[in-house]
Amino acid sequence: MSFDAPAKVLMLAALSEIAAGGALMIAPGMLVLVLLGIERSSMSEALGRFVGIALLALGIACWPARGRAQGASAAYRAMLIYNPLVALYLACLGAIAHVGGVLLWPVVALHVLITLLLVAVRRRTL
Incomplete structure (x- = not known):
């Protein structure tokens, strides 16, 4: 097994985005407070989770693929995770938290x- 520096750097970058995304999805208020110094609010919670979903998808998209065409496979996996999670989260915001504007449901x-x-x-x- 050879040391492939670009792949290792890509893996490190992907891991950091996956970790940040997961943390933002789990505890967005705390992370926004620690990272940006913004007090916890319903807006920081909502935006923090939204950004967490995007960062998780980005990390997965950047994860080095083995034995596959990198671009199409990574982009597909990221979009397959990002779109249903964002749809579910926004639907929960609208249905449970009663948050949203005119474009939420569309x-x-x-x-x-x-x-x-x-x-x-x-x-x-397949």
């Missing part, structure tokens, strides 16, 4: 549609 629907398209495309290629 955006939820868009992310659900994209998720369904990703799954359909994947099923056809």
